[in-house]
Amino acid sequence: MWTGDTMITNPNAYDLIVAILNAIGVYNIILGFFQAQGMEYVLRIIIVLVEVVVVVVFALVTVMFLSWLERKMFAVVQSRYGPMVTGPRGLFQPIADGIKLLGKEDIIPATADRWIFTLAPFIVFVSVLLVFIPLPFGESLILSDLRVGLLYIIAISAITPVSILLAGWASNNKYSLMGAIRAVAQDISYTIPLAITAIAVVVFVGSLSTVDIVNAQQGYWFGVIPKWFIFLQPLGFILFLIACIAEMGRIPFDFQESEQELVAGFFTEYSGMKFAMFFLAEYAHLFAVSGIIVTIFLGGWTGPAIPLIPIQITSLVYFVIKTYAVIFFAMWLRDTVPRVRIDQLLYLGWKIMIPLALLNLLFAAFVVTAGVI
Amino acid sequence: METETLLLNMGPVHPSTHGVLRFKLRMDGEIIRDCQIVVGYLHRGTEKFGEMKTYLQFIPYTDRLDYIAAMPNNYAYVKAVEELAGIEVPQRAEYIRVLVMELNRIVNHLVFMGSLLLDLGASTMIMYGFRERENALQLYESLCGARMTFNYIRPGGVREDLPDGFIPKLNEFIKDMEKRIVDYEELVNGNEIFLMRTKNIGVISAEEAINYGMTGPSMRGSGVDHDIRKLEPYSIYQDLDFRACMRREGDSYARYLVRVDEMRESLHILKQIVDTLPEGKTINQRYSFAPNTGAPSAVTSYFPRIFTPPEGEVYSRIEAPKGELGFFVASDGTTKPYRVKIRSPSFCNLVALPKMVVGLKIPDLIAAFGTIDIVLGDVDR
Numbered sequence: 007m008w009t010g011d012t013m014i015t016n017p018n019a020y021d022l023i024v025a026i027l028n029a030i031g032v033y034n035i036i037l038g039f040f041q042a043q044g045m046e047y048v049l050r051i052i053i054v055l056v057e058v059v060v061v062v063v064f065a066l067v068t069v070m071f072l073s074w075l076e077r078k079m080f081a082v083v084q085s086r087y088g089p090m091v092t093g094p095r096g097l098f099q100p101i102a103d104g105i106k107l108l109g110k111e112d113i114i115p116a117t118a119d120r121w122i123f124t125l126a127p128f129i130v131f132v133s134v135l136l137v138f139i140p141l142p143f144g145e146s147l148i149l150s151d152l153r154v155g156l157l158y159i160i161a162i163s164a165i166t167p168v169s170i171l172l173a174g175w176a177s178n179n180k181y182s183l184m185g186a187i188r189a190v191a192q193d194i195s196y197t198i199p200l201a202i203t204a205i206a207v208v209v210f211v212g213s214l215s216t217v218d219i220v221n222a223q224q225g226y227w228f229g230v231i232p233k234w235f236i237f238l239q240p241l242g243f244i245l246f247l248i249a250c251i252a253e254m255g256r257i258p259f260d261f262q263e264s265e266q267e268l269v270a271g272f273f274t275e276y277s278g279m280k281f282a283m284f285f286l287a288e289y290a291h292l293f294a295v296s297g298i299i300v301t302i303f304l305g306g307w308t309g310p311a312i313p314l315i316p317i318q319i320t321s322l323v324y325f326v327i328k329t330y331a332v333i334f335f336a337m338w339l340r341d342t343v344p345r346v347r348i349d350q351l352l353y354l355g356w357k358i359m360i361p362l363a364l365l366n367l368l369f370a371a372f373v374v375t376a377g378v379i
Numbered sequence: 380m381e382t383e384t385l386l387l388n389m390g391p392v393h394p395s396t397h398g399v400l401r402f403k404l405r406m407d408g409e410i411i412r413d414c415q416i417v418v419g420y421l422h423r424g425t426e427k428f429g430e431m432k433t434y435l436q437f438i439p440y441t442d443r444l445d446y447i448a449a450m451p452n453n454y455a456y457v458k459a460v461e462e463l464a465g466i467e468v469p470q471r472a473e474y475i476r477v478l479v480m481e482l483n484r485i486v487n488h489l490v491f492m493g494s495l496l497l498d499l500g501a502s503t504m505i506m507y508g509f510r511e512r513e514n515a516l517q518l519y520e521s522l523c524g525a526r527m528t529f530n531y532i533r534p535g536g537v538r539e540d541l542p543d544g545f546i547p548k549l550n551e552f553i554k555d556m557e558k559r560i561v562d563y564e565e566l567v568n569g570n571e572i573f574l575m576r577t578k579n580i581g582v583i584s585a586e587e588a589i590n591y592g593m594t595g596p597s598m599r600g601s602g603v604d605h606d607i608r609k610l611e612p613y614s615i616y617q618d619l620d621f622r623a624c625m626r627r628e629g630d631s632y633a634r635y636l637v638r639v640d641e642m643r644e645s646l647h648i649l650k651q652i653v654d655t656l657p658e659g660k661t662i663n664q665r666y667s668f669a670p671n672t673g674a675p676s677a678v679t680s681y682f683p684r685i686f687t688p689p690e691g692e693v694y695s696r697i698e699a700p701k702g703e704l705g706f707f708v709a710s711d712g713t714t715k716p717y718r719v720k721i722r723s724p725s726f727c728n729l730v731a732l733p734k735m736v737v738g739l740k741i742p743d744l745i746a747a748f749g750t751i752d753i754v755l756g757d758v759d760r
Contacts, residue, residue, distance in 0.1 A: 258572055
């Protein structure tokens, strides 16, 4: 993809599409056609659009599958069946839910701020989708390898609390407002340890590019232990994981909703497609954040190469497997533990996690300066 | 900076008020400055029904008070009527009554554990609780045909004898529950977040608990040794070996632990009853409406339909799963009570909630409220 930056050398999905078209021998024909018209940029735009469509479709399918998986896992833990009627083992339940939500009346409360109320769910959804841009799904399977990839991810994640606050404020409902205030307090306190632990990894890699981070994790120590940052930064990994779960707003940190206290938190007043938007965003966020955890600490798409199968495919499989392992952990946690209290959460964030994250950063700096790694 | 308090109206329709209860909270940010409880959304005039129905007709209405555990309600009312009329009860009937009541205590505490954990955000426990509860409800179904509203206990005895195969199934249930309670403790008691949420939350001292008129497990969590089964043994409780479970801390966690211990004690009582269940009649023949053969009969009532106790009044109380359940029944010598007054444990325990939660946060309100264990049918009557 065109990034306006010519220094990027890591191949991305744009190069991959060009390579595939070259392999089947049509790229030059198409390129020649567009060049004859003097409209080479149109071809570029078309290829980028194809990438975007693929990612959006991937995100939507993942969201549907995740919502099914969540309910199914929840059911298994609770010795129930879960959805069973729609499709094989209830696999099409999310589609049925989606159709139901589409048919629902779109209620906007009389005292709500109509514009902001309508805008907020879209901001949430779009900001989550934007996180997918620098996420390396596999070798050269990345929309755009931004040089500031990690910074970009953290910055985009910081948009979510803004839109939650908009949603909570515009609803003109006390529960929504309290949910929104909680969500913002939580997101602010947890973005800091999140960023600091990510910086500790950046200290090792020397680059903010997600592809560089993954590449730095290739190979093995002593021939057996993969060079993943989880082994170099165990404390950093735990802090990052906790911060990510808080960032996603899942149990034990689901304060933006806190069903039993605030009814449904910031989306109490939402119904129909606007509710579905929050729902989609939540699961897309779950996948995106799990992908980020995998990228930074669990070696990204690295894994043993399998002969005869192109690395693009094996790496995608490794990435998806690792990501689902993290998702599995998050869901398992949700099934088991109660919710902590908001002040306990803030206490944990400011007084325990930030000092530990700083300590972790110090450790990383020492190790790198001493030249151990 | 100028700040103002927020009036938050929690309920009557809210996920964790356990029905139609309403809190009027004055909030300073997240902190509760004032809490008013508004009850009455489920008021059905049960006490007035008591005056309008005959003694026998009123028994089903008592099922609708504490519908989670209805057997003690049946019993408390029937006990008052029996004391009023001086009716003798056969020994086997007394054993069966205690059996069904203690089973109901386990059912109640299972629902309590489930809903408390659900209120705190851990939704798995309620499914486990309901799974075991289902076994108990099937036992009840085989006993009297109903799962929650039994109408089983009659003046002078019980409606039916135990059906075939009841005792083996009960033994299975007891065995299963003993293992399950250990599982629950592993799932819940050892959970650091659960401890964070319930320890030192909703503390009420022994003195305050007495002053507010709390009873039952909620009061024993504050270190008051008050169990009517021990203080005024009724039915066959003086022959049974059990202890009144108690904790001293007075917080939500203590109230939770008291109930877990009580489940164990109830299982212990059930085992004793299974071992010593005497043979004999299950209803007082003198008050029989039809010959009691012990076999299932088309006649559901063995008690005379027209029944006139002597003039007088009586207050009789029992230890229901939620606390002291008392029925005041006054007779003017007619076929209907002159007055029925119900002293329900949920209502009296609920009154102490504002004392517990002022100065705490909304999540603490949920944690404290969950451990008081109320049922709105019992609060509003």
